[in-house]
Amino acid sequence: MSREQKAVDRARKAFSTGRSKPLEYRLQQLKSLRRLFVERQKDIADAMMKDLRKSEFSTPLYETMGLEGEIDLAVSHLKEWAAPRPVAKNLMTISDQVYVQPEPLGVVLIIGAWNYPWAVTIQPLIGAMAAGNAAVVKPSEVSAHTAKVMEELLPLYVDKELYPVVTGGVAETQELLKQRFDHIFYTGNSVVGKVVMEAASRHLTPVTLELGGKSPCYIDKNCNISIACRRIAWGKFTNCGQTCIAPDYILCDPSIQDLVVEEIRQNVKEFYTENPKTCPDYGRIVNQRHYRRVMSMLDGCTVAVGGDGDESDCYIAPTVLCDVKPDAKVMQEEIFGPLLPILTVGSVDKAIDFINQREKPLALYIYSHDSKLIKRFISETSSGGVVANDCLVQFSVSALPFGGVGNSGMGAYHGKHTFDQLSHLRGCLIKQLKMEGVNKLRYPPHTAKKLGWARFLILKQVDLGQMKRLAMLAIFAVIAAAVYQRFLQ
Structure with a gap:
């Protein structure tokens, strides 16, 4: 029996004891998990520095603070979330008890991603715990130092039989996918997402797929371009562009392209100094393979800002590309790096058509003072989520479902949405024999x-x-x- 199969079997046996179901036990596990982020901040930050060159301040800001908030929310509302939910009846059943009872699914597989290895791996785990499930946690091997720390620390704070951590690479993930689970939660790219979905189909296992995509960013020529570009520069170059909901490319009128370039240039200088390579707040590409992938996207493009890199240090400067053509290499896949292409469009109609001719993105951003224009983008396009006049911040709102549509994924999570996603909402009707x-x-x-x-x-x-x-x-x-x-x- 493989190590992966043993971990799954232990989790299922632990779940079958029923100890994960009482609310008191779920609360105890959640509170203990929260202590991990308070007591082991240095271990977490040190690993993140080694993996992605994240500073001591950016790690709590972008990784663990949100997890603490998610745990606090679950602890505060768990009794309410897990309670029976009365529903409308018809006159035939008016004297009956009719309600929805959330119940645990069983054993959940959580396959995390490397770009925000704590945030996107532990958020689903919080929901799995709150819903009363067991969960096998598979951190990404790409963020190797973080995976090791997670493997070492998690069993010290939560039930190691109910919530085992399995590390390793492709072979270990493939072995896990051979096992039967009651739900699979995967964060990553669409290529692997299809592999996960195919494996899940063998056991008729439901899946949640958080897959990303090329998130467009439209700038209205009549908006406050200075503020728009400041927020876009922050969202794009945070974590060296390795964010699934980062603005992937800009659409704007030709008349404002030069101004957009100049504003972003000034923002980069303000955020990361004249030399971002020496700035402690500017990260690195996760490894040399991804460095070469991102740098190859510069082929055939006009560099307006940045463009330089250092493979030995996995450093790529914050880069803006202008007059980009729709068929350019940089427009063929999600960039997942600090390259920001600008494509010019002559009208709002053409911008909307451009977006709709491509796969549905995880996020869509629009910058405009015109509320009617914002509503038009919402009504005439489709995406996992929409944000007007900012970016990334939707991830911090637990009340909003976070997830993709079409090629950008399926299913949604955060807050109560995670609890519901990882619960079976069981319909119950109790009638009397009279x-x-x-x-x-x-x-x-x-x-x-x-x-x-x-x-x-x-x-x-x-x-x-x-x-x-x-x-x-x-x-x-x-x-x-x-x-x-x-x-x-």
């Missing part, structure tokens, strides 16, 4: 009269507010009848 007379409408022999009554009772939906009003009317009717009977006496 009032059998009402059921005669459904029993043979069938007649037109019975059908008429059944149509009325079944098709008449009663929401919770109506139920309360009907209950009050029923009580009033009983009281009135009692008073009337007393009067007759």
Whole structure:
């Protein structure tokens, strides 16, 4: 039996004991997980520095603070999330208990990504824990130092049988995908996403796929271009461009392209100094293979800002490309690096057409003062999410579902959305063995009269507010009848 199979079997046996289901145990595990990020900040930050050159300040800002917030949210609302959820009834079932009961799925496989290795691996784990599942955690081998720290630290804080960590590369991931899970949660690219989905289909396992894509960024020529470019520069060059929801390319009117370039140039200088290579807040490409992949995208492009790199240091300067053609190499796949292409379009119609002719992105950004224009982009395009006049910040809002559509993924998470995604929302109806007379409408022999009554009772939906009003009317009717009977006496 392989190491991977043993980990899955241990997790399933641990889940079968039922210990992950009581709310008290889930809360205890969540609170203990939170202590990890408080007590082991230095270990986490040191590993992130080695993997991606993330500074001591950027690691909590972009990785662990959000996880602490997610845990706090789950702890505060777990009782509410896990409670039965009453639903509307029809008149035929008005006296029955009808509700949705969230229940654990079982054993979840979480395959993390290397660019934000804590954030995108542990967020699903928080939801899995809150929902009462067991979970096998597979951190990305690309962020090797972080994977090692996760493997060492997680068992010290949470149930190591319910939540084992399996490290390794492609072979280990393939072995895990041979096992049967009750849900698979994968963050990464669409090529591997298809492999995950194919493997899951052998066991009819549901999947959540967070896949990214080329997120467009439209700048209206009449907006505050200075502020727009400042926010775009921050979103694009954070983590050296290795962010799944980073602005992948800019669409703008030809008349403002030079201004956009100049504004971003000034922002890069302000954020990362004249020499970003020596700036502690500017990261690195994760490895030399990805360095060569990103640098190859410069072929055939006009560099307006940056463009230089150092393979030995995995450094690529914040780079802006102008007058980019739609068929350029840099436009054929998600960049996942600090290259920002600018494509000019002569109208809003052409910008929308350009977006719609391509795969649906994980995020769509528009910068404009015109609320009607913003609404038009929302109504006439499709993407995992939309943000107007900013970028990246949607990831920090737990109340918003975070996920893709089409080629950018399926399923959504964050906050209660993770809990629901990793729960089975079980429909429950509890009827009493009495009032059998009402059921005669459904029993043979069938007649037109019975059908008429059944149509009325079944098709008449009663929401919770109506139920309360009907209950009050029923009580009033009983009281009135009692008073009337007393009067007759």
